[in-house]
């Protein structure tokens with residue numbers, strides 16, 4: 207299994223520097239063009255460009271400081287192994303059933319303590335944002351992980367645009383509720399709609415991303431189309447998918463998994479190898495495509511950037 | 526032979542890359558689900574035999590029971606070998622962290638004496654009655670397996686409920702059968718007494 211996935215060796219390791227630079231330059235121009243196409247595809251006529259790139263040769267546009275250099279998880283795995291209970295509890299359910307989700311037209315309601323509350327068309331939210339590729343580690347609470355090249359823009363940008371009032375201490379998010387499009391919502395697996403939340407400083411953190419694509423293409427439905435949150439230092443379920451509402455609130459908002467099992471899933475849910483889930487250890491994880499488990503890193507390897515948000519907090523208590 | 530189909534299918538899918546992005550988890554789940562299915566099937570034989578009076582069914586019971594043990598062994602091996610890769614320290618730390626592993630382990634261990642005493646020779650050596658009592662351990666295994674399944678999932682769905690209900694129904698059948706037997710015996714007792722005298 208793992209043997210045939212050894213493709214993405216960093217080219218700089220094997221190619222001489224000059225040649226590598228040239229190629230990198232070429233890749234950058236090429237992927238700019240493709241990213242442009244991807245951004246276009248988000249506009250009303252959502253043209254699928256799924257064939258435009260092979261995930262093996264894909265290279266990020268605007269390499270960012272926070273990008274991990276680890277081997278990317280193949281596009282196929284990111285889009286066929288999902289937890290998205292709106293479409294069923296099995297990993298292959300979302301890929302199989304998410305086709306019924308209507309992502310056109312899409313709007314996002316912004317409300318609460320904010321100067322510019324409104325129901326925004328997705329196109330208006332994306333207008334003026336420059337899309338960036340961000341390669342993040344993704345760690346599921348179940349003990350597996352991936353490396354995913356998202357395409358999106360900082361959540362902070364949107365927050366600044368809608369101008370929250372000082373009363374806004376938390377940001378709450380909500381997934382679309384449409385049982386006829388999302389078969390899982392006809393069951394009582396979770397309380398619907400799915401809700402999530404971040405503290406304002408977490409939401410404003412430069413790592414927090416609103417993603418609209420991956421591998422330079424628009425998001426497949428099973429990965430949370432057309433717009434989702436990505437908070438790479440938290441367990442995957444915090445990164446809420448298919449967002450229709452963003453509220454600026456004064457007190458700690460409810461979150462879906464915390465409502466389901468409060469003693470197992472806390473509000474913060476930061477990746478933390480030292481604080482085990484009550485029913486399983488979080489010390490190690492299996493990177494999808496690898497045989498051996500690896501050690502889980504504090505804040506999923508983003509401790510340098512985010513540990514400051516939690517100084518003085520007891521992470522055992524605020525898990 | 527039919528009982529091997531799930532394993533062959535799993536191996537086929539594994540070799541052809543038809544499993545999900547996390548094949549080790551697929552193997553664990555698939556062997557686990559077949560273990561519980563064979564446990565339920567084993568428990569179903571006696572009630573079926575009593576209801577249908579097809580006494581020949583008893584000949585399948587041992588084989589089905591042994592297949593439950595077989596898939597249980599594969600499941601356990603998957604955990605030790607593929608999932609944890611013989612990292613005994615991690616396993617020892619993992620077990621108390623995960624009550625569902627503890628109960629799964631207990632359920633599996635209780636199947637070992639049953640498998641060992643499944644031969645004709647062992648049945649004769651133990652004597653039918655003692656063998657019967659020993660093999661009631663499967664009731665504990667079955668209940669343990671259901672708890673294992675309920676505890677390991679993040680949200681309980683109809684699947685866990687189906688297995689728990691089946692096991693409960695099959696055990697309840699035995700209880701009711703026994704009570705009925707006892708009450709039948711009671712009503713027959715007066716008739717028996719003069720005979721014995």
Ligand code: HEM
Pocket residue numbers: 550553554555556557558559560561564597600601604626629630631632633666670673674677
């Ligand atoms: C009578 C014995 C057992 C039965 C009937 C059983 C049954 C099951 C079932 C039905 C599943 C879930 C399959 C699914 O979700 O589709 C499962 C998963 C699992 N079992 Fe067992 N099991 C048994 C013993 C054990 C033992 C001895 C261990 C380890 C020491 C074990 C470890 C696991 C693990 C690690 C999982 C996967 C959990 C996860 O995906 O998070 N089981 N088992």
